[in-house]
Amino acid sequence: MTIQRMDNVGIIVDDLDAAVAFFTELGMELEGRMPIEGSWAGNVVGLDDMRSEIAMMRIPDAPGRLELAKYHTPKAIIPKPEITPPNTLGLHRVMFAVDDIEDTLARLRPHGAELVGEVTRYEDSYLLCYLRGPSGIILALAEQLS
Missing domain, CATH: 3.10.180.10 (2,3-Dihydroxybiphenyl 1,2-Dioxygenase, domain 1)
Structure with a gap:
């Protein structure tokens, strides 16, 4: 079995409207926006009582999408320090x-x-x-x- 494609990169944001505006200005297009909630969603991500909203952004006429997500419950965790340096472990950029x-x-x-x-x-x-x-x-x- 092989990988078919990379569907998207997920980014958690605290202001979904601002993130959509930012990536729209970069040149991406809003493909869709919707709430994500219910036991099925919580089971996927491992969070109880999960309620979020996502905005799927795509690059026009090219592969590549970002899934921007705002968690309403449970609230997103803000790392300390809030602005981490580029060499922080995890998704880099x-x-x-x-x-x-x-x-x-x-x-x-x-x-x-x-x-x-x-x-x-x-x-x-x-x-x-x-x-x-x-x-x-x-x-x-x-x-x-x-």
């Missing part, structure tokens, strides 16, 4: 290839995006950066130069 890294940053800043380091050139191949998005998640952007 999600990287997106973009046409223009500076334009993308300019569009995302009004939605709370902040650079983690700086925009850096890798040889003559890429401009790269890490940024913080909604709920402190780390995204990486890559602009191919050649």
Whole structure:
């Protein structure tokens, strides 16, 4: 048996509307939004009395989706420190290839995006950066130069 595909990457957020707006500005499209609750959902994730809402974001005309989730019950756990450094164990980051890294940053800043380091050139191949998005998640952007 082999893997058929990667369906999505799940990201837990504290403000679903803000996260949807952020990823829409990045260039993704809202595929759908719905509540997720009931014993079947709690059994899948191992949480009692689970009630959440998800928004599925997709990349237009390309594979790749993000499932943004807001937990209403039980409340999401906020790690200490709240903003973890890039070398924290666990999911590290999600990287997106973009046409223009500076334009993308300019569009995302009004939605709370902040650079983690700086925009850096890798040889003559890429401009790269890490940024913080909604709920402190780390995204990486890559602009191919050649």
